[in-house]
Amino acid sequence: MTGAITGDYAGSAYEFNNTRDYNFPIITGESGITDDSILTIAVADAILHDKSYGECLHYWGNKSNPPKGGYGGLFYKWLKSDNPKPYNSWGNGSAMRVSPAGWAFNTLEKTLAEAKKSAECTHNHPEGIKGAQAIAASVYLLRTGSDKQNIKNFVETEFGYDLDFKLADIRSAHTFDESCMDTVPKSIVCFLESRDFEDAIRLAVSLGGDSDTLACITGAMAEAAYGTDNIPKQLITAAVYYIPEELSIIYHSFVQKFINKK
Numbered sequence: 001m002t003g004a005i006t007g008d009y010a011g012s013a014y015e016f017n018n019t020r021d022y023n024f025p026i027i028t029g030e031s032g033i034t035d036d037s038i039l040t041i042a043v044a045d046a047i048l049h050d051k052s053y054g055e056c057l058h059y060w061g062n063k064s065n066p067p068k069g070g071y072g073g074l075f076y077k078w079l080k081s082d083n084p085k086p087y088n089s090w091g092n093g094s095a096m097r098v099s100p101a102g103w104a105f106n107t108l109e110k111t112l113a114e115a116k117k118s119a120e121c122t123h124n125h126p127e128g129i130k131g132a133q134a135i136a137a138s139v140y141l142l143r144t145g146s147d148k149q150n151i152k153n154f155v156e157t158e159f160g161y162d163l164d165f166k167l168a169d170i171r172s173a174h175t176f177d178e179s180c181m182d183t184v185p186k187s188i189v190c191f192l193e194s195r196d197f198e199d200a201i202r203l204a205v206s207l208g209g210d211s212d213t214l215a216c217i218t219g220a221m222a223e224a225a226y227g228t229d230n231i232p233k234q235l236i237t238a239a240v241y242y243i244p245e246e247l248s249i250i251y252h253s254f255v256q257k258f259i260n261k262k
Contacts, residue, residue, distance in 0.1 A: 002228055004099045007219025008036040009239035011205045011212035012068050018208040032068040033242040036216040039097040041247045043118050044254040047104045054121030086124035092183035094123035095131035096213045099220035102139025103258045111140040131180030134159045142224035148192050161185040176209045187217035197222045197230040
């Protein structure tokens with residue numbers, strides 16, 4: 001989960017000011033956390049305290065001050081509804097917030113089931129559910145010992161995403177796309193091509209497009225593969241600084257229970 005939040009932070013300065021420079025400044029005065037981090041911690045709250053995903057997303061989305069970049073239009077309407085219902089979204093919001101499900105459960109089957117539940121309160125389109133499940137499953141499999149080739153084979157077989165492309169071949173023409181169908185496979189390939197955590201984040205952000213979400217999803221997988229200790233400490237410090245106090249308590253509690261457990 002720390003990987004998702006630090007990825008979000010690193011990409012936030014470039015979401016609407018894209019860079020193709022791999023050596024971009026990773027900590028800047030324009031950086032912060034976005035809805036990606038707020039809603040990731042909301043999912044963690046639901047898991048940690050056995051609450052409804054929809055209730056936690058609705059509560060924290062409304063309670064938190066509008067994050068950097070704001071919320072997507074349809075999600076914002078959902079937040080402001082007195083009786084929020086799923087709105088058949090296939091956007092990448094379901095995948096960006098799902099990483100806690102990859103850490104908390106002890107079987108792949110349970111992970112997939114909870115990822116589906118975390119998505120369908122808003123993103124009940126099949127593509128929205130599929131994107132969340134693919135990322136949660138990847139986090140689960142990586143933290144339990146699967147290697148990159150296993151991840152590639154599993155995601156292609158189970159979810160039908162095409163991962164047979166290279167970032168170098170798409171970078172120059174890559175554009176902003178908020179769909180799961182676009183963001184999820186590209187985030188996975190950013191991870192597959194990476195050497196370590198920082199490399200993964202730099203690959204994701206320098207791809208351009210929806211850079212905070214690409215890096216958030218990539219970072220979730222990279223943490224599970226390389227370990228939290230592989231995340232630069234200064235990047236963690238910079239990102240965590242922006243988490244609101246009440247959400248910070250949830251973040252630290254979740255990390256202690258599910259990620260730093262002995």
